[in-house]
Amino acid sequence: MALRKALPEDQNRVKGIVTMLRAMDLVESVPWADHDDLVLPWLHRVVEDNLPGLMVIDHGGKSHAVGYTELMWLLLPGYLHGQPLLASACGEALSEQLAGPLAELRIADLVPKVTGETAWVPATASVVEIVEVMTRHHSDLVATFDRDGVAGVVSSHRLLRNVMAEVTPAVRD
Incomplete structure (x- = not known):
């Protein structure tokens, strides 16, 4: 399929469709894990x-959206967090042991990694608002709230897939 430069009328059509997308159109349901649950069944x-x-609920009742990056964080022994040279030196010898400690970990072990302000948007948030929150929090998941509480999450994958589905036709023959 040959690509061509998007024409101004194509860009306006795409802008119109993308600007109509809201968080409520992109929200996905995810399970809720309790702070004291074991990690392995959830993984x-x-x-x-x-x-x-x-979604994780901490002891204070605060909710956190936990994506794959935070889940993978559990695979690394604590002494390797933020230590790329040491991780490189460990190499394959440690790779076989990565999942070993998971059987004993609880969801609470995720919460120290998921500190600070929770990445969230209202259900009416625009694509631009969602992207701003994702990039500011370095988060692939953003909790979405409506008037009844947490509606689910918007994932970066679903957001990009929906935006690209509208943009791609504008630049193809």
Whole structure:
């Protein structure tokens, strides 16, 4: 399929469609994990059900959207966090042992990684608002709230897929 430069009328059509997208159009349901739950069953569920992540409720009742990056953080021993040279030196010897400690970890072990302000948007948030929150928080998941509470999450994958579905036809023959 040959690509061509988008014409101004194509760009206006795309802008109109993309600007109509709201968080409520992109929201995905994810399971809720309790602070004291074991991690391993949740990891299996997230992977097997192809979910973008899960929501975690901490002891203070605060909710956190937890994506794959935070889940993978659990695979590394603590002494390797933020230590790329040491991780490189460990190499394959440690790779076989990565999942070992997961059987004992609880969801609470995720919360120290998911500190600070929760990445969230209202259900009426525009694509631009969602992207701003994702980039500011370095988060692939953003919790979405409506008047009834948490509606789910918007994942960067779903956001890009929907935006690109509208943009791509504008630049193809």
